[in-house]
Amino acid sequence: MSALDYKSAAIVAVVYVCSLLVFYAVYLELFTRKRVLKSLPSAGFGKGFFNWSRASVRQVLVAPETVEQGYKQVGIFYKSKHSYMVPHSSFRPHVMLPQQHIRWLSRQPESILNPEVVRSERQGINFFPIKSHPKTVLMAAHKVITEAINQKLDVVQLQMYDGIRQAVDTGLGTDTEGVWKEVPLVDTLSTVLDSAVSRAFFGANLSRDGSFLHILRLFIVGGGVLTELIGQLPVGFLRLLVAVPFNLFTRATKEICAAYYLRPEVYKRIAQIDSSSDSVGEGYDFITECIISIRKLKFSLGTDEVTFVTDLLMFLALAGVVSTRTTTVNTFMDILGPQGTRQGTYLTLRQEAESILKSETDWASADALKAMVNIDSCMRESARKNPLQTRGLMRQVMPKDGVTLPDGAHVPQGTWLGIPVEAIHRDENIYPDAREFDALRFARMRVEGQYNKSLDASEPSDTYMFFSYGRSACPGRWFATRVMKLLIAYVTVHYDMKPLPEDAERYSVGDTKFHHSTVKMALRRRKLD
Template identity: 35%
Template sequence: MDAYLGFLPVCIVLVFAIPTLFMYAWTINTAFADGLPWADLRNEAFKTTRASLRQVFNCKMVLQDAYTKFSKKGQPFVVSDSSFQPQIMLPREYIKWLTAQPEAVLSIWPIRSKRRALGAMMSTVDHKTTIAFLDKIVGRFLTSNLGNVQADVSDEMGASVDAALGFDEERWHEVNLMQTFKKIGDRTGVRALFGLELCRDQHFLRVLGHYNTLMGIGILLSGHLPPIIRPIGALLLVLPFQFCKARFKNLLTPVIKERMQQVACEPDDATLEAKSQDFLTQSVRVIMKDKRNACQSAGYVADQFLVLSFATLASTSLVASNLFLDIISSAPSLFAYELLRSEAAKIFESERDWADPVALKKLVLTDSAIRESLRLSSIQTRGFLRAVVSPDGLTLPNGTHVPQGTWLGVPVQAVHMDGSLYDEPYEYNPVRFAKMRSAGYEKVDATDTSDTFLGWSYGRYACPGRWFAVQNLKLMIAYITLNYEIQPIGKRPESVVFGDANVPSMSTCIKVRRRKRT
C-alpha cells in the first residue's frame, strides 16, 4: 500500500498535466509557416501535440529524414518541438544569409533566455554584458595567449590522466567513459582557468562539478518544457542550482580578491615568467588596465567566471568521450589509435616539446581526427537557433514571409551526414581532413568553421573557446595514446538523444591499461 501511495502524487500530476498539454497544443500557431512542409506531422488526432512530444527522443531521426526530403532540394521545413515552439529549419544554402542578418532582425537572445534557460538559471547576471566580457577576455585576449598556459595544461593533463587511468601495465581494468573524461577535463580546465592550487583542491572540484552538472541539466530540461509547465519545472531545477551556484561563487570570490591584490602589486617591468599565467589572473590584468572596468568588484568578476567555467568545461567530457569512442570503434583497417600514437611519438620527443605551441601545430593527423569526430558525433542535432525580433517579420530567400516571434535554425547533424559534402559520411575516417589538406583544401583545421562544418557554429557567434578546446584535446590524445592502451570495441554504443542534445551514454565503459615501456 505504501508503494502505491508513493506513486499517488505522480499519478495526480499526470492526470492533470497530460490533458492540459493536449488542450494547450490547440493554441500552437501553425499559420506562421503557410506554404512550408511540416516534418513528422501525421494524420492523427492531436497531431501537433504528438509530433511535439515525439521530438523529445526522435529529433535526430526526424531531422535527418526531413533534411533528405526537403533541405536537399533547397526547401525550408517546419519541425515541431517538445517546448511547443515550432521551428523553421533552413537549408544549408541559407546559413550565410542567416548569420549575416542584423541583431535587430534575427536575435540569439530570446533563444538564450528561453531555450537555454539562462534567464532562470543566471538571473543575477546581465547576459549581454557577460557575453561582451567573455568575447573580449576569451575571444580577443586569452586565445592569443594560449601558448602561455600550454606548459601548465600539459603538466596537468599527465597528472589527471594518470590519476584517472592508473599505472597497472598487466591487467585491463574498466572505467566509466564519461566520468573519466569529466575528471580529466575538469582538472586540466581548472588548471588553465584558475591555477595549480585549485585544480588539486578536491572540494573545489566537487563543488564545480555539481554546479556544472546542475547547470547542464537545467539548460537541457527547462528549454524543452512546454511554457504551461515550464515555471514549475524551472523552479524545481533552479532551487538546487542556485544553492550550488552560491557555494561555487563563495569559493571563487576570495580567490579573485587575492588575484586582484597580486596584480596590483606586480611591478611594471615584471618578466612573463614571473607572472602567473592562468586565465583568471590574465583576465584580472585586462580588467584592471581598462579604466572602464577597473572599479569592478571581485563579485562581478566571479559572476562572469561562473558562466565561463560552465562554457569552458561542461562540453569537454562530451567531446572527449565522443572522440575516443570514435577512435576505438573505427574500422580496424584504419589503425586509428596506432596512427595517432605514431604521430605523437615523432612530435613529443622531449619534455620541452609538451610546452611548445609549434609542436601542437604539427599534429596534423590528430587535428584531423578531432575535426572528424566533431563532424560525425555532433553533440547537437540542430543549431543556429535565432528568433525573428523585427516587428515587420522577415522574408526568407525563397520568398516565404515569417512573422515576429518565429524561430529559425539549421539541422546541424544532418548537414554533417550529407553524402554530397562528405564521402561515406556515416563512417569515422580520422584522416579525412588531413587528406583534404594535402589535396589543397582550405579551412580544414579542427578550429575552422564553414557552412559545411558546423561543429563550432558559424559566423559571429562561433565558439570563441574552440582554440583552447582543441589544445586540450590534442594534448589529451597525445598523452593517452603514448602512455595507455585502450581495447577496441566492435560497434560504437548508440548516443542518447534528448531533444537537441546528442550525447554519449553515461553508462558506457572502456577497458584500459598502462602501456609497457620497452
Template identity: 25%
Template sequence: MSHLDIKRTLIYGLAAAIPIFYFRYRQKKVQGTIPALVESKGPISGPFSSLYFLWHATDVLAKGYHMDRSGIFQGTQMDYTITPEVVMNPYHGVAIRASLTRNLGRRFPEVRDEIVHAFDDVLALEDNEWKLVQVLPAILQVIARTSNRLFVGLPLCREQEYLDLNINFATDVNIRGQIIHLLPHFLKPILGPILSPRRSALRRMLKFLGPTLDARLEKENQYGPDWPERPARYQRPDLVAPRLRGQLSGDPFFSRGRVADGHKTLTSALYDLTAYPSHIVPMREEAERVVAQEGWTKAALGNMHKVDSFLRESQRLTGLSPVSMGRKVVAKDGFTFSDGMTLPHGATVMVPSGAMQLDEDIYPQAEVFDGFRFSRMREALPRDDAAGEGEGPSLFNRHMVSTAPDHLVFGHGRHACPGRFFAATELKAMLAHILINYDIKAETEGVRPPDTILVLYKTPSRTGKIWIRKRARGSNDKNGA
C-alpha cells in the first residue's frame, strides 16, 4: 500500500469513527437549558442520534425552526488547514473591502475579457450544434479563471496546474477541516498537521508565486515600501506582500472561497434556468437591451434587475447550507439569552437560514421557484421624487448582495461576506453572457438535477448536465462578444 493510500485510509477512517466518539465527548458539555430535537440519552441512543443527524440535518433544523422561531461552526479549522496568521490578521477581508470592491468598475473589462475567453475554451462548442455539458466542472473552471484574472493576471490565471491547486486546496480545506473539527481538542495539535493540506499546497504555490515574492522582498529591502514602479494599491489584489510568506497557503482558498462558492451558485442557477425555461426570454431581452444601451460595464449589470432577481431566488431556494452565521461562545461563563436559555463556554450556534428562507410567512408560496419574485418587489415600489422628477426607485433592499434577517446566504451584519459584491458582479456578468450568447435546455425536459445534501452541506449535482449551443451573434453587443 502506497503512502498516499495509507493517508487516504486514515482520513476516511477518522471521518467515519470520530463523529460518534466526539458526540459522546461533547454531550456532557452542551446540556442544560438548550432544548434537544434529537434525544441522545444513554450509551446507545447518543451515537445513533448523532448518525441520524448526519443524514437528516435539514429536516431536524426545519423542525427546530418551526418549534421555536427564536431560535455550529468552525469547520475549516484555519489554524491547521490554512494558517493561524489568517485568523489573527485577516488581511484578505481588508483587501477585499477596501480595494477589490472599490475597483471593480475599473477592473471590469478584465473580468469581461476572461469570461468570454474562459467560456469559449471550456465549452469548446462547434458551430451551432448542441453539446451536452457537465455543468459544475465546467463552471468551476470558468470561475477559477475569471477570479484569478484579477488576483494574479495573465498568463498565470490560465495555467491549468495553478488553477487545479486553487480548486483542490479549497476543497481539501473544507473536507479535512471538518474532520479536524471533530477531533477532541487534545488530538488536534497531533493529528491536525498530518491531516492538513497546508504544507503541500504551500510548496506548490511557491512554484508559481515564489519568484514574485522574492522580487518584491528584494525591492522593498532596497527601496522601502514605496519603491519605484510598485503597483498602485490594489491595481492587482496585493496577495504577494512580504508578510504573506507565512500566509501564502491561504491564498488559493480565499481567491476562490471568497466569491461565496460562486461555481455552485451559478451551477444551481443554470439548473433552475433549464428547469424553468420561461425565465430565459425575459432575462435575455433585458440583458440585450441593457448591453445595447450601456455596453458591458459593472454599472450596466446594476440595471439587469431580472438577472439579479433570478440569482437571488436561486440562492434562496437552493442555498449552499441549511444553516449560516456560525458563532462560538467565548465568554468563560457562557452566554445567556433574554429568554433565559444559556449556551456554555465553547458551544457554537448557527441560524437555521434554510428553514427561514422557506417560511411561508416571509415568502408567499415559498416552495415555488419564482425567478422574478424580487424584481417585481422592486417594480412595486413607489418612485423616489428625491432621485429627480420621479426617476429611479426608492430604496430597495432585495438586491442579490443585500443581506437581511430573512436572507442569510451571505451572512448578515458587520461580518457579512465581504466578497459578495465581487461574487455578484462576476455571476451576473456570466449569466448575462450565457443568456446572450448561448441557447440552453435541460438534459431531460422539466427535470432539475437533484442537489446533494450531507449534514450541513448542500451542493448542486456534480454530475448534472445541460444542453448548450452557440446563438447567432447579435448586432446589439456594443463592446463585442
C-alpha cells in the first residue's frame, strides 16, 4: 500500500469511529430522554444541550448525593410520601420510592415488579461465567443457605470460632512481647476475613492453601467488576466492550480454582458421602452441605453434579466473601475512628466480650453471642451509616399498562423502581445525628433484660436495609453477622489497637463504595492469663 493509501485508510477509520461515537451518544441521549417521566419530581437532571446524557455521566461521581438530594427535596415539598426520578450512570433513569412505600414495593409479585430482569442487567449476571442458568444457581444458593447452612449455625459455631481464631492469630500475630506493630488496615483485615470465611466455605485444607486463596481473590476481583460495575456502565456497546475482557479474566480464574482445587475436593466429598464414610466433611463447611442439599432439589441442574456444586460454591464465595470483608473493614474503621474513640467503643466492646466469653465453651454458645448486644449494636450502626448500596430493592415494571404507585403516580412498563437506601439510613427524622457513628445507638433502644430480635444487626426493617428487605433480604446475613461478631470479640479481647488519627476516607464510583486502602492500624497482642 502506498503512503497515500495508508493516509486515506486512517482518515476513513477515524471518520468511521467518530460517526459511531456520535451515533452512540445520540442513542444514549434518546434512551434516557424516553425514560424520564416528566410527571414525577426529579433531582440531578440539568438543563440545556445533551442534559440527559450529562446528568447520567455525572452520576459516576455524585450518585449518592443526587439520590439524597432528591430524597430531601421531595421530603420538603411533598412531605416525603412521593416518588421521584434520578439519573443513573447506565443512562437508565430510576424512580425512587419514598420510605413509606417499601413494604408495598417488596410485596409486589414478580409478574408486576420483577427483580430478576434488573439483576441480570444491573449485576451483570449475563456475563458471569457459570454453566447452568443463573436463576437455577440462585435458587439452589437460597435453598442451601436457608435449609442447610442457617439451620446449623448454632451447631457449628465452635468450628467457626476455631477458623476465626486461626485466621486472626496468623494474620495479626501471636507475639506477646508488647511491641506495637503497624499494618495496613484494609489488606490485613481482608486477608484475615478471607481466610476465616473460606474455612467455612471450602473447608480447613483449602482455606490454608495460599495459592488457592490467591486465585480465589483474583476471581472475586473479576467477578466483583462484572457484578458491581458492568451494570453501571452506559447501556449498549461500551458495556459489552468492558464486560468481555472481565468475563474472560473471571472465567480463567474460575476454571483454575475449579480444576485444580475445588473439583478434586468435591469429588472426594461425593465419594465420602456415597460410601457413608464417618469422616464426611472432617468438620463443617459448605462443600458437603451443597452436595447434600442439591441432591434434594426438585428441579434440573442443567449440568453434571460436580460442575454445578463447583459453580454454586464460586457463586456463594462471590456473594458472601467481599460483602462480609467490606462490612468488617467498615466496622473496624468506625470503632477505631475519632467518633468511636471518643465513645470509648473499643474498650466497651472488649469489656462486654470478656464478661460474657469466660471460657472456651462460651465461644461455642449461641446464647453468649446473642447476649453481646453492644457488639451487635456497633455492627448495625456501622452498617446503617455505611450501606454498601446507594439504592436497593430495584425492580422492573412488567405489566403492559404500567403500574400505579401508592402515591398515585403512574409509571410505564420497563421503568426501574427502587429505594434510596443510603438516604433513608441518613434521614435525621429516623435517626437523630444520622451522620455520626453512635456505637451503642441500637443497644440503648433495647429494654434491659429483654432480647429484641428486631434490633439485631442481621434483621432488616423498612428503615434498615443493609441486607435488603423482605423476600430479597440476603439469606447469608445470619452467617455473616455471626462471623463478624466472633471476630470482633476475638480481636478486642486479644489485641490492643491504637485509635485512627482521622476518619478513614471512603469514596464512591457510581453506586459502589471503596475504602481508602492506605490506612494503617497499630496493634499489639495482649498477654492474657
